[in-house]
Amino acid sequence: MGIYERKQREKQRRRKDIINAAQKIFSVKGFNSATMEEIASAAELSPGTIYLYFKNKEELHTSLSIDILKYLSIQIHKVVNLDIHVEEKIERFRDVFIDLYDHDPNILINLFHLQSGETLHNLSDEVMEQLKQNSAQAHGAIIQVIKEGIEKGIFIDEHPVAMADVLWGSYAGVVLWVDSKKKLNNQKDFVKSTLITAFKIIIQGLQKK
Amino acid sequence: MGIYERKQREKQRRRKDIINAAQKIFSVKGFNSATMEEIASAAELSPGTIYLYFKNKEELHTSLSIDILKYLSIQIHKVVNLDIHVEEKIERFRDVFIDLYDHDPNILINLFHLQSGETLHNLSDEVMEQLKQNSAQAHGAIIQVIKEGIEKGIFIDEHPVAMADVLWGSYAGVVLWVDSKKKLNNQKDFVKSTLITAFKIIIQGLQKK
Amino acid sequence: MGIYERKQREKQRRRKDIINAAQKIFSVKGFNSATMEEIASAAELSPGTIYLYFKNKEELHTSLSIDILKYLSIQIHKVVNLDIHVEEKIERFRDVFIDLYDHDPNILINLFHLQSGETLHNLSDEVMEQLKQNSAQAHGAIIQVIKEGIEKGIFIDEHPVAMADVLWGSYAGVVLWVDSKKKLNNQKDFVKSTLITAFKIIIQGLQKK
Amino acid sequence: MGIYERKQREKQRRRKDIINAAQKIFSVKGFNSATMEEIASAAELSPGTIYLYFKNKEELHTSLSIDILKYLSIQIHKVVNLDIHVEEKIERFRDVFIDLYDHDPNILINLFHLQSGETLHNLSDEVMEQLKQNSAQAHGAIIQVIKEGIEKGIFIDEHPVAMADVLWGSYAGVVLWVDSKKKLNNQKDFVKSTLITAFKIIIQGLQKK
DNA sequence: TATGAATGAGGTTTCATTCAT
DNA sequence: TATGAATGAAACCTCATTCAT
Numbered sequence: 001m002g003i004y005e006r007k008q009r010e011k012q013r014r015r016k017d018i019i020n021a022a023q024k025i026f027s028v029k030g031f032n033s034a035t036m037e038e039i040a041s042a043a044e045l046s047p048g049t050i051y052l053y054f055k056n057k058e059e060l061h062t063s064l065s066i067d068i069l070k071y072l073s074i075q076i077h078k079v080v081n082l083d084i085h086v087e088e089k090i091e092r093f094r095d096v097f098i099d100l101y102d103h104d105p106n107i108l109i110n111l112f113h114l115q116s117g118e119t120l121h122n123l124s125d126e127v128m129e130q131l132k133q134n135s136a137q138a139h140g141a142i143i144q145v146i147k148e149g150i151e152k153g154i155f156i157d158e159h160p161v162a163m164a165d166v167l168w169g170s171y172a173g174v175v176l177w178v179d180s181k182k183k184l185n186n187q188k189d190f191v192k193s194t195l196i197t198a199f200k201i202i203i204q205g206l207q208k209k
Numbered sequence: 210m211g212i213y214e215r216k217q218r219e220k221q222r223r224r225k226d227i228i229n230a231a232q233k234i235f236s237v238k239g240f241n242s243a244t245m246e247e248i249a250s251a252a253e254l255s256p257g258t259i260y261l262y263f264k265n266k267e268e269l270h271t272s273l274s275i276d277i278l279k280y281l282s283i284q285i286h287k288v289v290n291l292d293i294h295v296e297e298k299i300e301r302f303r304d305v306f307i308d309l310y311d312h313d314p315n316i317l318i319n320l321f322h323l324q325s326g327e328t329l330h331n332l333s334d335e336v337m338e339q340l341k342q343n344s345a346q347a348h349g350a351i352i353q354v355i356k357e358g359i360e361k362g363i364f365i366d367e368h369p370v371a372m373a374d375v376l377w378g379s380y381a382g383v384v385l386w387v388d389s390k391k392k393l394n395n396q397k398d399f400v401k402s403t404l405i406t407a408f409k410i411i412i413q414g415l416q417k418k
Numbered sequence: 419m420g421i422y423e424r425k426q427r428e429k430q431r432r433r434k435d436i437i438n439a440a441q442k443i444f445s446v447k448g449f450n451s452a453t454m455e456e457i458a459s460a461a462e463l464s465p466g467t468i469y470l471y472f473k474n475k476e477e478l479h480t481s482l483s484i485d486i487l488k489y490l491s492i493q494i495h496k497v498v499n500l501d502i503h504v505e506e507k508i509e510r511f512r513d514v515f516i517d518l519y520d521h522d523p524n525i526l527i528n529l530f531h532l533q534s535g536e537t538l539h540n541l542s543d544e545v546m547e548q549l550k551q552n553s554a555q556a557h558g559a560i561i562q563v564i565k566e567g568i569e570k571g572i573f574i575d576e577h578p579v580a581m582a583d584v585l586w587g588s589y590a591g592v593v594l595w596v597d598s599k600k601k602l603n604n605q606k607d608f609v610k611s612t613l614i615t616a617f618k619i620i621i622q623g624l625q626k627k
Numbered sequence: 628m629g630i631y632e633r634k635q636r637e638k639q640r641r642r643k644d645i646i647n648a649a650q651k652i653f654s655v656k657g658f659n660s661a662t663m664e665e666i667a668s669a670a671e672l673s674p675g676t677i678y679l680y681f682k683n684k685e686e687l688h689t690s691l692s693i694d695i696l697k698y699l700s701i702q703i704h705k706v707v708n709l710d711i712h713v714e715e716k717i718e719r720f721r722d723v724f725i726d727l728y729d730h731d732p733n734i735l736i737n738l739f740h741l742q743s744g745e746t747l748h749n750l751s752d753e754v755m756e757q758l759k760q761n762s763a764q765a766h767g768a769i770i771q772v773i774k775e776g777i778e779k780g781i782f783i784d785e786h787p788v789a790m791a792d793v794l795w796g797s798y799a800g801v802v803l804w805v806d807s808k809k810k811l812n813n814q815k816d817f818v819k820s821t822l823i824t825a826f827k828i829i830i831q832g833l834q835k836k
Numbered sequence: 837t838a839t840g841a842a843t844g845a846g847g848t849t850t851c852a853t854t855c856a857t
Numbered sequence: 858t859a860t861g862a863a864t865g866a867a868a869c870c871t872c873a874t875t876c877a878t
Contacts, residue, residue, distance in 0.1 A: 014862090032241045035846085035847065035848085036847080037847085037848090047848085047849080047864090047865070048851080049863055051850080052862070052863075057847095057849095112385065156410075166383060168386055169379065169386035170375070170378065170382050172381075173377075173382020173383065174379065174382065175378075176381060176382065177378035178374055178378060204365075205413040220837095244872060244873085245874080246840095256872095257838070257841095258837080258838055260873090260874070261837070261838075266873065432841090453868065455868085465869085466870080469869095469870065469871080474870080475870090574827075580825075583805055584797070584824055587801035587802075588793070588800050588801070590799075591797050591798065592793060594796070594799060595792060596792055615785050615786060615792075616796070618785065618832070619783075619790065620828060622783075622832040623827070625831075662851060664852090667861095673860045673861050674851095674853080674861070675860055675861060675862095678854080679859075684851095684852065838878100839876100843873100843874085843876100844873105845873105846870105847869105849869090850867090850869105851865100851866100852864100852866100853863105853864085854864075855864100856862100857859100857860080
């Protein structure tokens with residue numbers, strides 16, 4: 001491995017460090033309450049260093065989501081290409097989400113927040129484009145499966161984009177909503193079991209009688 | 210009407226003015242970007258005055274949501290007590306939401322944001338309690354209908370609280386998600402039609418085959 | 419005096435306090451090295467307060483110069499309208515400048531700095547307009563006198579705007595240059611006597627032989 | 628040429644590279660807005676390297692001016708030693724300045740800024756001394772010519788140092804002032820023609836009637 | 837009760853400078 | 858000697874909140 005390569009790798013590692021730290025802080029405090037200094041401190045770096053890797057706070061935050069979307073997109077595409085029943089594919093989607101939620105509930109919540117958020121202003125064109133593309137890709141894969149279900153005569157024949165939106169929106173909604181109930185009522189975490197119920201309902205709802 | 214009563218009424222009116230102004234500003238700018246001065250200005254009051262009616266910015270914001278939750282709770286309860294089929298009740302729930310979204314999309318989005326949000330820290334016990342109660346009431350009414358459906362043998366027999374969560378979460382998710390797509394892609398507003406699809410799917414999903 | 423008037427006056431007084439403090443600090447430290455906190459501290463105010471009166475650091479700095487230009491413009495116009503010889507008018511200009519320099523050398527230096535400076539970017543249109551107008555007015559009055567001299571056959575007949583520029587530029591240059599020598603050599607202040615020499619030279623230079 | 632000498636020469640060349648780059652950047656951006664990184668980048672070096680050749684940003688900036696002063700001093704001395712009329716010598720001074728302005732208007736402006744500037748604080752004694760000496764030398768040459776004029780009975784007999792200051796200050800002032808008007812009013816560049824007028828006036832002003 | 841000027845803590849961001857390689 | 862990633866101090870500015878009137 002040449003020096004150049006080693007440096008590139010080192011740089012990527014540092015970038016990853018920052019992303020990890022940011023994830024942790026944003027998760028706990030939310031976008032506005034999290035400070036760059038906290039994030040720097042968590043990454044065991046100085047504030048200035050962060051700005052060598054990310055243009056500003058907003059772009060750092062968005063980068064987290066892009067990373068998740070990339071991962072999600074990959075996982076979802078894997079499912080799409082499997083040789084299994086359509087309903088089963090939807091169940092696999094559910095599992096992908098549950099896995100993600102399992103890994104770090106806050107990642108997911110951050111992602112949904114970004115999309116429904118107030119920010120989205122200071123992003124560079126490049127990052128904005130990445131966000132759109134990755135988002136579209138994950139979403140597109142879901143639509144594809146819905147269409148497959150319709151074509152095979154298994155799913156009801158509604159507007160497939162809207163149907164995919166329902167699926168994705170329900171994921172997001174259930175996660176956000178049940179998560180918020182935890183905060184309000186301090187109940188134990190039943191996001192996962194609720195998601196399972198959600199998918200049971202939705203899959204049945206999608207099917208032709 | 211005595212002087213005391215008149216004063217109380219006057220006070221309530223002023224409070225309502227502030228809430229209306231806050232709604233307008235929060236809708237457009239979001240929680241963090243909205244400033245107390247803007248809100249005061251919109252209410253034709255001075256910043257200081259707002260603090261005579263609300264403990265702080267966060268509590269003002271929460272009050273909006275409580276108001277919506279109250280209204281929502283009332284509407285939902287009306288539906289619960291109607292002498293119509295269970296499925297139809299769910300459809301009516303949907304219409305209640307669509308009405309609300311129609312009236313001001315941002316109200317609803319604000320509500321969902323609150324619940325999934327970063328705030329929820331500086332609230333006084335009293336406001337927190339109100340929030341919980343009103344939330345629980347709206348939610349409870351939905352659960353009740355789900356249970357009714359189960360008891361009548363129409364709905365599948367899963368954990369009814371979770372089923373209600375799916376319903377509510379899907380509302381929220383679809384609204385947030387489709388709304389965010391508007392921002393990202395500038396597509397025309399099809400939140401409402403998506404919601405109709407969502408409910409078609411969910412109602413069918415809830416039913417026993 | 420009504421309440422409104424008193425408040426306006428109070429506001430003006432506060433504004434003046436800030437300007438005075440800023441003058442002091444900018445004089446000693448220059449634009450970039452001066453900090454808003456220092457200025458606030460010198461004005462016995464908090465940093466935030468300054469921003470109630472001035473949009474930003476740059477506009478505060480510019481306001482100083484506008485104030486001087488206003489004063490200068492008035493003094494110069496007074497001279498223009500006097501019923502005295504043209505050469506004498508130029509001498510009076512010199513005295514106006516010497517007075518100003520006497521009052522606060524740094525004021526003048528600040529003014530020249532602004533005009534030859536790197537900044538001039540964040541100014542609001544309004545302030546920019548004021549700056550131009552006041553600058554043009556003072557300058558215009560000088561041109562007027564030059565023209566008068568030419569018309570009366572006393573001054574050489576060159577491009578009068580350029581001649582006025584020479585006059586003004588020489589003021590500025592002598593002040594800046596001799597002032598800088600003070601810094602370099604710690605000589606005692608002979609700006610004033612140099613200015614007198616300068617005007618003797620320039621007046622004779624302006625005259626037809 | 629020994630190794631030592633070659634190294635010295637190499638070092639001087641590198642130093643010159645940095646100075647050239649710095650000149651370019653300072654010209655366009657001014658002292659404060661120019662960054663060391665930009666300068667390093669323009670010199671195709673890394674920031675750290677600059678600090679091997681210059682103590683700090685201020686000293687780098689000052690070095691530019693010293694270089695100009697050196698050049699100026701040489702040119703002025705050349706004029707002093709010419710066998711021509713005194714008035715013509717002054718005109719040659721003017722041409723030297725116009726040449727310099729022609730070559731890079733910003734160099735000159737930078738020089739004047741330095742002298743009237745906010746910096747001049749972090750300079751090492753050595754650099755400070757150089758600055759003083761070179762400045763004194765250029766200035767001294769001008770004084771010498773003024774004195775020559777006085778001795779020959781051509782120029783009025785005022786304090787010759789002050790007269791030289793007027794000359795130099797007028798240069799600086801006209802350049803700075805007319806240049807600033809360009810910025811304010813976007814008029815076309817007439818610095819040079821104004822300088823010519825300036826010298827016409829000043830030369831005549833210096834002469835005995 | 838209402839005001840609104842003043843506060844001042846705290847946030848983001850920049851950039852001259854250092855130092856391990 | 859040269860590098861350039863990292864530093865971290867310090868600056869500008871915002872805005873929720875207070876309090877004298």
